[in-house]
Amino acid sequence: MRSSLAPGVWFFRAFSRDSWFRGFILLMTFLIYTTYHMSRKPISVVKSRLHQNCSGIIEPVNKSHSLNDTTWCNWAPFDQSNYKELLGAVDNAFLVAYAIGMFISGIFGERLPLRYYLSAGMLLSGLFTSLFGLGYFWNIHVLWYFVLIQICNGLVQTTGWPSVVTCVGNWFGKGKRGLIMGIWNSHTSVGNILGSLVAGVWVDGQWGLSFVVPGIVIAIMGLVTFFFLVEYPEDVDCTPPQHHGEPEENLDNPEDPANRPHANKESSLESAGSGSKEPSAGPAAISFFGALRIPGVIEFSLCLLFAKLVSYTFLYWLPLYIFNVVHFSAKEAGDLSTLFDVGGIIGGILAGLISDYTNGRATTCCVMLILAAPMMFLYNYVGQNGISISIVMLIICGALVNGPYALITTAVSADLGTHKSLKGNAKALSTVTAIIDGTGSIGAALGPLLAGLISPTGWNNVFYMLISADILACLLLCRLVYKEILAWRSSLRRDKGSSVALTHAR
Numbered sequence: 001m002r003s004s005l006a007p008g009v010w011f012f013r014a015f016s017r018d019s020w021f022r023g024f025i026l027l028m029t030f031l032i033y034t035t036y037h038m039s040r041k042p043i044s045v046v047k048s049r050l051h052q053n054c055s056g057i058i059e060p061v062n063k064s065h066s067l068n069d070t071t072w073c074n075w076a077p078f079d080q081s082n083y084k085e086l087l088g089a090v091d092n093a094f095l096v097a098y099a100i101g102m103f104i105s106g107i108f109g110e111r112l113p114l115r116y117y118l119s120a121g122m123l124l125s126g127l128f129t130s131l132f133g134l135g136y137f138w139n140i141h142v143l144w145y146f147v148l149i150q151i152c153n154g155l156v157q158t159t160g161w162p163s164v165v166t167c168v169g170n171w172f173g174k175g176k177r178g179l180i181m182g183i184w185n186s187h188t189s190v191g192n193i194l195g196s197l198v199a200g201v202w203v204d205g206q207w208g209l210s211f212v213v214p215g216i217v218i219a220i221m222g223l224v225t226f227f228f229l230v231e232y233p234e235d236v237d238c239t240p241p242q243h244h245g246e247p248e249e250n251l252d253n254p255e256d257p258a259n260r261p262h263a264n265k266e267s268s269l270e271s272a273g274s275g276s277k278e279p280s281a282g283p284a285a286i287s288f289f290g291a292l293r294i295p296g297v298i299e300f301s302l303c304l305l306f307a308k309l310v311s312y313t314f315l316y317w318l319p320l321y322i323f324n325v326v327h328f329s330a331k332e333a334g335d336l337s338t339l340f341d342v343g344g345i346i347g348g349i350l351a352g353l354i355s356d357y358t359n360g361r362a363t364t365c366c367v368m369l370i371l372a373a374p375m376m377f378l379y380n381y382v383g384q385n386g387i388s389i390s391i392v393m394l395i396i397c398g399a400l401v402n403g404p405y406a407l408i409t410t411a412v413s414a415d416l417g418t419h420k421s422l423k424g425n426a427k428a429l430s431t432v433t434a435i436i437d438g439t440g441s442i443g444a445a446l447g448p449l450l451a452g453l454i455s456p457t458g459w460n461n462v463f464y465m466l467i468s469a470d471i472l473a474c475l476l477l478c479r480l481v482y483k484e485i486l487a488w489r490s491s492l493r494r495d496k497g498s499s500v501a502l503t504h505a506r
Contacts, residue, residue: 026184033160042211090150121163181410303408351403
């Protein structure tokens with residue numbers, strides 16, 4: 001193994017072998033999930049091209065439509081007056097299939113080699129994403145074709161999230177996990193940005209290429225994954241992280257300094273467990289209901305349902321909102337909507353950093369959700385008064401909306417999947433991740449569907465729906481926030497008691 005890496009010996013001298021491989025896995029999984037989201041984003045940009053105002057478009061010389069035809073520039077079947085409902089149906093086909101498939105995906109992810117599972121999922125995602133775009137070149141105008149392709153794509157895309165989180169969880173312990181995963185989780189926003197920019201290149205022309213190109217990219221990344229992904233540290237003789245071999249008595253001993261509320265910010269990502277993993281003698285995979293019994297899984301899952309409802313409504317409808325309200329072109333609307341994802345990158349990193357420092361995952365999410373509600377209200381009412389204020393508010397809204405979503409789907413999922421109640425069994429990570437993200441995906445399906453049904457009554461009502469969902473997400477975390485506050489108070493009393501004892505000893 002080392003001989004094949006001989007050209008990089010100088011690099012190994014600067015960094016330990018474990019650190020190099022951990023960095024490589026972070027980069028690899030980052031690129032993997034970037035391509036997943038890159039392939040999901042084009043539909044939100046192309047929507048405004050499938051149905052637009054034909055009166056402002058120069059008619060072709062060889063026109064064959066009648067003078068009274070005001071929908072000649074649209075793509076059937078989305079040229080009807082109920083086009084928003086039809087577009088919502090296409091979105092929902094993907095998201096409902098994704099939500100259903102996610103609960104099954106985690107079970108497969110625990111029992112199949114992740115490298116094969118991810119590679120197959122990415123190749124199939126590339127196929128179905130490309131088939132959607134090929135509908136343009138094949139001149140397909142039937143709704144069932146686009147719906148069927150979206151259903152298939154939604155199912156195969158569930159291979160991504162449980163697999164990459166499990167892979168990262170296999171390599172990294174709990175120390176500063178929020179910050180590491182906050183930075184790493186920016187792949188979601190980076191993928192959305194790249195997907196928007198790529199789709200924008202062809203949206204006003206041959207819009208089918210907006211899907212074909214991302215489809216080819218994710219398929220190529222699937223091949224790279226097959227040849228280079230390393231699932232476990234033990235596979236390349238690296239040291240496993242702490243949660244693989246942590247002694248049970250340390251997990252259950254409240255007097256152990258490592259278990260104090262602020263211990264996470266001092267523990268290292270390089271902490272080694274005692275002994276290495278033997279795949280043949282590893283612990284059994286946890287059951288679905290066993291994962292539900294892990295403290296906090298249900299609360300965070302339901303919170304993510306509403307948080308993801310808000311995030312995915314912006315993901316799928318923000319370009320069309322900007323197109324209709326500000327009257328930008330389809331490409332300009334798609335480009336401006338990427339600022340929401342820029343804010344998402346900032347919010348994910350901040351959420352991870354703050355939650356690591358305070359050891360308060362639930363409290364961090366709750367505070368950001370509380371701040372997000374008034375910001376969404378302000379964006380709807382004053383965010384379109386100028387390009388500068390629109391840019392600033394899109395970034396702020398993106399940070400506050402996507403921050404909790406990013407934290408729950410990464411650090412929180414990894415924490416719960418390696419919870420002390422599992423006594424060192426990290427096999428639950430894929431199932432826990434699938435349960436949390438699968439529940440969240442129900443909200444991701446509901447959000448765009450509700451937006452499609454509500455938007456004909458006015459965009460104000462869509463934002464009222466989003467604000468209500470945001471408040472519900474916050475309320476679902478109240479019990480966990482209360483427990484974190486009690487833990488902080490207990491920690492402060494212990495620290496104060498220690499200081500008093502030290503003073504008397506002197």
